Amino acid sequence: LSKTVYVTRPDVDSSGLELLRKSCNVSTWSQPLPVPREELLRQVAGKDALFCTLSDKINADVLNAAGPQLKCISTMSVGYEHIDIDECKKRGIRVGFTPDVLTDATAELTLALLLATNRRLFEASKQVYNGGWKSWAPMWMCGQGLKNTRIGLYGFGRIGQEIGARLVPFKPSQITYTTRSERATEAAKINALRVSFDEMLTESDFIIVCCALTPETKEIFNESAFKKMKSNCIFINTARGGVVDQQALCDALKTKRIQAAGLDVTTPEPLPLNDALLELENIVLLPHIGSADIETRKEMSRITARNILAALSDKKMEAEVA
Template sequence: MKPHVFIAAKVPAEVEAYVAEHCSYRKWTGDEPIPRGQLLKEVADTEGLLMVGGQIDSELLEHAPRLKVVSNISVGYNNMDWRAMKSRGVMGTNTPYVLDETVADLAFALILSTARRVPELDRHVKEGKWQSKSDEWLFGVDVHKKTLGIIGMGRIGEAIAVRGKYGFGMEVLYYNRRRKPDAEEKLGVSYRSLEDLLRQSDFVVLMIPLNEETKHFMGREQFALMKESAIFINTSRGKTVDEAALIEALQERRIWGAGLDVFAEEPVSPANPLLGMPNVVTLPHIGSATRQTRFNMAMTAAKNLVLAVQGEVPPDLIPELREQ
C-alpha cells in the first residue's frame, strides 16, 4: 500500500504526478491558503504533508498521529516548531540551493530600482507629469563603484556579492555569525564587524534567516549607524527588522531609502506608512517568484516528501533535526 500524503498548496501538474506515482494523496484545491481547521482534519491520517507556510506546532502534531514529515516549499522554515517535531520524531524539510540565484537577482533589482528611483519616476511619466526640461530633481544615486554591505554571507549572500563585485565594481563587505575565509579568498570580499559594516556601506542588504536570535536584528541602534545617504535592502524575512525603527529612520531622513520584499505582517496593510514613501520600493514577497524557480522548489519539496514517507532520510532535512 502506498503511503498517504496531503498536498496543502498548489503545485504544478508534473509535481502532483510525481507524488501520485509514489503515494496516495488528497490535495487542497482552494485559491486561498487552506483554513487551519480544515488542515487539522486533513492531517488525521496523513504520513506526509507538502505545504507553503502554515504553523506546524504541537496542536497540529496532536491531530496527525501518523505524520512522518512536513515538506516546506520554501527555504525558510520558521513556521516549524522543530522542538515539538523532534519530540514526536517528525522530519521537516525545506528547499535550499534552488532559489539562490533568483533571490540574488531580486536583491539587485531592489538596489537598482531604489537607487535610481525607478518605480517613482515610472509613475511620474505615466501620470503625465514629465513636463519640466530641468532634470535635477530626478537625480538618484550611483550603484557602480559604491560599497555594498551584506549581512548574512550564506549562499544567497555570496551570489549577491558576485553581482556587486564583478557586475558593478563595488567594494563588498560582509558580516556573518562566523567569518568565512574561503569566501573572502574566492570572492574578494572583506569581513567587518556589524557596526563597521553599517557605518561604511552605501547599500546594506539583509540576508539572514528568521529565528529567535534574529528577530528585530535591525533596529534603531543599527539604523542610526548607517550613512544618511545609504539604502537599506531586505530580502530575508520581515520580522528580522524592527519595522517601526525603519519607518522612523526613513521619516527622519537618517537613511536615504529602502527596498523591501518582505514586511513584519504580510500581506502588508494599506495603512503601513512604508507604502506612502516615494523613497521606498515595496514588493509582495516575490524573492523566488519565477516560473522555473517555483517549479524547481515544488519538485524538490515533493522528492523530500516521498523519500521521507518511504522511510529514508531526505537530503534537505532542516539543520535542527539532523543527527548531531
C-alpha cells in the first residue's frame, strides 16, 4: 500500500472507500461538515491523490501544500468550478469528475422542484398545518400548469436533454433551448427549438437553468434579464447559484416582476437564515440535493475512487477534465 489518498469526507459511501483501500493508504476527515482549510492544507501534504467534493475549494494554496507527489484530484461531482484547473494543468495534476451517472437523478429533482414551484406545493401544504385550509375554494392555491406553455432550457447538455425528455408528457406547446452551439440531433428527439437568449427571456413561461458555471454564464441572469421575462414566468435553477445575480432575482420576485422561482442552488450555500429570499412566498428553496439519490451517490463514490486508481496507474480515467 504505497500510494496515499486523502478523502475530505468521512461519510462517502463505503463502496468507494473500499475500492481505494484495496491498493492505497486512505485517510479521511473525521467530521460531517467540510474539512477546515488548515486541516486540509496539513493533510494533503505528501499525498498521491485527493478525493474531494464541491465544498472544497482546490486552488494553488492546496496544490502548493500538497507538493509534487500529488498526481490527481478526483471530485465527487459533475461540476468542477471549485477546482483551479489551470493550476492543476501547470503542475501536471490530473482531474477526475462524475458526469453522466447523476444526469437522471438531477433531471428528476429538477422536475420535482418545477412541479413544487408551479403548483405551489410547500405554500399549500403549510396551510394544512397552520389552519389556513378553511375549505376547498375555486381559485385557491392555483398555479400555472405546464400544458400549452413555452419552456426554455438554458443549457442543453446531458442534464438539459433529460429534463427536456421528462417535460414532453406534460404537453408544453414548445420546448426551446439556448446553447452556444446547435444541438440538432438531440433537439430533434423532443422537437426542441433553438432560440437566442433574448428570445428565451421574452417568450418563456418557464425558464430552467441547466448549464455549467463558466465565466460566460456567471450572473447571466441579472436585472436586465429578469426585466425581459414575462410576468407569469417561473424560474428554476438546479445548476449553480453563480449563474444568477441573486439580489436581482430577489427583487424580481418581491415586486412580482416574475411569478415564482425554484432554486436547488444559491449563493452562498448554505443560505444564511436571515437571507431575504427566505421571506418570500413565491419561492421554493432546496439545499443542493440534485444528485441526492441513494444509488447515484453510491456510484459517484465508486467513480471518484476509480478515477483515482486509474490516474495512479497512468491509465485513462472514466471521466477526466480535458
